Amino acid sequence: MDLKTQVLVTGASRGIGLAVSRAFAVAGARVWVCARPSSALDDAVASLSGLGGKARPLPGDLTGEGMDALLEPVSRQGRLDVLVHNVGDVGPFAPFMEGGDRVWRDSLEINLMAAVRLTRLALPLLRASAGGRILFIGSTGARRPTGRWPHYSAAKAALLNFSQSLAVELAPEGITVNTVSPGPVWTQSWEREAAELAARESIPVAGVRQRLRNGAAARVPLGRIGEPEDVAGICLFLASPAASWITGADIPVDGGLGLASP
Ligand SMILES: NC(=O)c1ccc[n+]([C@@H]2O[C@H](COP(=O)([O-])OP(=O)(O)OC[C@H]3O[C@@H](n4cnc5c(N)ncnc54)[C@H](OP(=O)(O)O)[C@@H]3O)[C@@H](O)[C@H]2O)c1
Numbered sequence: 001m002d003l004k005t006q007v008l009v010t011g012a013s014r015g016i017g018l019a020v021s022r023a024f025a026v027a028g029a030r031v032w033v034c035a036r037p038s039s040a041l042d043d044a045v046a047s048l049s050g051l052g053g054k055a056r057p058l059p060g061d062l063t064g065e066g067m068d069a070l071l072e073p074v075s076r077q078g079r080l081d082v083l084v085h086n087v088g089d090v091g092p093f094a095p096f097m098e099g100g101d102r103v104w105r106d107s108l109e110i111n112l113m114a115a116v117r118l119t120r121l122a123l124p125l126l127r128a129s130a131g132g133r134i135l136f137i138g139s140t141g142a143r144r145p146t147g148r149w150p151h152y153s154a155a156k157a158a159l160l161n162f163s164q165s166l167a168v169e170l171a172p173e174g175i176t177v178n179t180v181s182p183g184p185v186w187t188q189s190w191e192r193e194a195a196e197l198a199a200r201e202s203i204p205v206a207g208v209r210q211r212l213r214n215g216a217a218a219r220v221p222l223g224r225i226g227e228p229e230d231v232a233g234i235c236l237f238l239a240s241p242a243a244s245w246i247t248g249a250d251i252p253v254d255g256g257l258g259l260a261s262p
Contacts (some may be wrong), residue, residue: 001027001029001053001239001240002028002029003028003029003030003053003054005024005028005029005081005082006030006032006074006077006129007021007024007029007031007032007080007081007083007084008031008058008074008083008084008122009021009024009034009084009086010034010035010062010086010087010114010118011035011086011087012031012041012044012086013033013038013040013041013043013044014040014187014188015188015228016086016182016185016187016228016232017035018047018228019228019229019231019232020084020086020228020231020232020235021033021048021055022048022051022229022232023232023233023235023236024053024084024236024239025048025051025053025054025055026052026053027052027053027236028052028053029053029082030053030054030055030056031048031055032057032074033045033048033055033056033057033058034058034060034062034070034087035059036060036061037059037060041057045057056073058070062110062118063109063110063114064109065117067117067118067121068121070118070121071121078125078128079125079126079128079129080122080126081131081132083118083122083126083134083135084137084239085114085115085118085119085134085135086137087114088111088139088156088159089107089111090149090152090189090193091103091107091110091149093148093149093193094149095150096150099150099151103151104151106151108158110155111156111158112159112162115159116162119166122134126175127173131174131175131176132173133175133176133178133243134163134170134175134177134178135177135178135179135180135235135238136159136160136162136177136179136180137179137182138159138163138180138181138182138250139152139156140181140183140257140258141153142160142250143157143160143181143250143258144257144258159179160179160181160250163177163179163248164177164179164250167247168248176243176246176247177248178238178243178247178248178250179249179250179251180231180235180238180251181251181252181253182226182252183220183253183254183255184216184225184226184254185225185226185230185231186213186225186228190212193212194208194209194212195208219260220254220256220257221255221257222256223255226253226254231253234251234253238251
């Protein structure tokens with residue numbers, strides 16, 4: 001990969017998206033780092049500068065319909081080679097009867113519609129590349145729901161189905177579309193859950209954090225919760241020439257969780 005390889009990573013200011021951006025920057029790509037405008041986004045871009053490639057901020061909110069101008073800075077470069085659409089959100093910890101329509105609509109908006117609209121905007125730029133790549137970050141919950149966050153699992157299942165429809169439609173143009181589906185990976189969304197549970201149970205957050213980490217590790221055959229960097233390598237591979245005959249795949253990155261009995 002070189003500085004001419006244009007990569008766009010969404011949800012890139014922290015967590016999995018930042019780790020994926022770092023891997024592409026180290027590999028020498030020009031990385032567009034997308035998240036809502038914040039000091040976290042500026043810090044992320046600063047942390048990626050000087051790693052080998054180049055990082056540029058692409059501030060924007062991927063929910064709602066006001067995204068039309070988002071990719072203008074990328075368009076000025078003439079093309080996009082790799083889109084890693086990583087934005088997603090598990091939403092509130094809500095069993096089915098606690099999550100009303102609003103929870104479901106919000107989940108479909110951030111986990112599915114953001115991908116639909118961004119892909120619509122990015123496709124003309126990917127078509128201008130010699131071999132465009134689309135990667136969606138899904139979730140093991142799409143195929144293996146846990147009984148928590150039903151809105152999220154359903155939305156990620158829809159994202160996977162969308163990814164595979166696109167893979168079929170775009171194959172004749174040589175554009176590959178794949179999904180990478182992480183199992184539990186310790187990021188800010190887990191920190192948020194730990195804080196919510198600690199407040200609900202009126203106990204210190206440190207204990208809840210440890211309980212969540214241990215609980216996840218106990219379910220995973222490889223015996224530990226994932227870290228954001230665990231997801232980055234497969235993204236780099238799927239964007240590389242070595243993966244030019246892989247499309248429509250859904251690759252689990254879950255420490256073997258998919259093998260374990262429910
Ligand atoms: N962590 C896990 O255990 C796990 C497991 C399976 C799948 N996943 C999936 O992996 C992906 C990344 O998860 P993560 O845990 O790394 O998430 P995270 O730490 O919560 O980070 C989410 C990223 O998305 C950005 N973002 C959120 N809402 C946005 C919006 N409306 N517009 C633009 N950017 C937005 C955030 O930045 P701002 O808030 O500053 O905009 C941040 O950069 C998600 O699709 C998630 O569903 C995660």
